[in-house]
Amino acid sequence: MSKVYNWHLGREMDYPYDAVYPERQFAFVFNINRCIACQSCTMACKSTWTFSKGQEQMWWANVETKPYGGYPQHWDVKILELLEQANPGGQSWSETESGDPKKPYGQFDGKTVFEARGPVLTPDSSRVLGYLPTDEEWNSPNIYEDNPVGGRGVKGQFHKTGEQLPVHKTWFFYLARICNHCSYPACLAACPRKAIYKRPEDGIVLIDQSECRGYRKCVEACPYKKTMYRGNTRISEKCIACYPRLEGKDPESEGAPMETRCMAACIGQIRMQGLVKMGQDGTWAEDRQHPLYYLVHVAKVALPLYPQFGTEPNGFYIPPRWVPREYLRQMFGPGVDGAIERYNNPDRELLAVLQLFRKSNRIIYRYEIQEGPRIYEGELRGKKVTLYNDTIIAFGRKGEELFRTTLEEPIHKRPAIYANSI
C-alpha cells in the first residue's frame, strides 16, 4: 500500500498504487434542489451508450429517490454497514470546516474502503472493502421513486404542518448519479488484470475492454456501484464520461470540448460539468474564476458524495435544503450545514454563478461578472436582500466567449400573430 493525500478527508490514506494526477480532472456539480426526476439524463445516456443486447439492466446514469431508492438497491446502506462492521463506532470526523483547500471539511478519522479491508473480507478480495450485488438488486433502477419519509396524509387534504424550512417532516429528494471518475478509483485498485486506467489528460476512468476478463472485482469494489457486468460479453462496462464529446469529436461541437450527454440533456438545469486544473499534490490548483472551483472551494456550496468512502469522487452536490441535517451529514460530510446556509442566503457572486447552469452545452473554463443595476430590495427569511441585474459571461478553452446571461431572465413577448398558437 502507498500513502496518498485525500483532500476530502483532510489527511493521507492508504491506496494500492502511488498517486498520479491528471493535468485537468473531469468533475461536475449537481444542484439537488433543482432536480425533478424527469430522467432525461438517464435516457440520454441509455439511448447513446447502453441500448444493446446484454445491457438491459445497465444504467450508467440513474436518478434515485432518497432515502429508500437505490441502484442497485440499498447500495449505500450496505457499504456503510460494512464500514461500520470493520470499524465499530469509529467512522467519525474531527476538526471542523476550514478555509484550507487541503482540508476544507476537517479531518476524517475513520476507515476508508481501502483501509477497512481485511477483517471482513476473503483473501482474494483483500485490496478493497466491498460486496457484489445480486441480480435482483440491479432490477428496478427507479424503485421507490417519489416515496417520502413521514406520516401518511389524509385523502383529499393538504398537509397543514411540517412543510416549513429548515427541515420538512415529510421528505424525500432525488439523487442523480453517474461514475465519479474518482481520483483514487476503487474499481481500478481492485482489478487484478490492471484493465482499468485513468486518462492523464482528463482523469476519466475507463475499462479496457480487451483486457477485462469479467472477474467483477471492480463491481465488488466500487462503493458507488458504477461498474456493471454484461452477461453476454462476460466483461464489465462503465460510464465513459462521453469522452468523444469532451475531446471535441461530436460533429456539432466543431472541435470545442462539449459537456456529456447526461449533462446536456438536463431539463431541471441542475448539472454543470467541467475540467478542473490539478496541482501536483493532488488538490485542485487555484483557479478562482473557474465555476466549479468557485462552487466547491470559494462559495463551498457543493460537497462530495460519501467522502468517507475514500475514493475522492469528482462529483459534487449542492445538498437539498429541506432534508434532516443528520442524514445529509452522513451523505456529504461535515460541510453540509455551512453549504446550506450559504445557498439559502446567496451573495451577489453565487447568485450570478448559479445562472451559468445549462445555458450552453460547451464546457466553461472561466467566467466574469459585469455589475448591473439594482433591481430588488427586500427581506428573505429575516435577512435583508438586494438583487442586481448582473451579466455573467462564460469563456471556453481558448478564451473565446461562449455566452452571456443576466440574473434577471429576459422576457420574450410573442408577436400578436402567434397569440393563439401553441
Ligand code: SF4
Ligand atoms: S465511482 Fe466507482 S466506477 Fe467510478 S471511478 Fe469511482 S470507484 Fe471507479
Ligand code: SF4
Ligand atoms: S457521462 Fe456520458 S457515459 Fe457517463 S453517465 Fe453521463 S451520458 Fe452516460
Ligand code: SF4
Ligand atoms: S435530467 Fe436533470 S432534472 Fe431531470 S432527472 Fe436528470 S438530473 Fe434531474
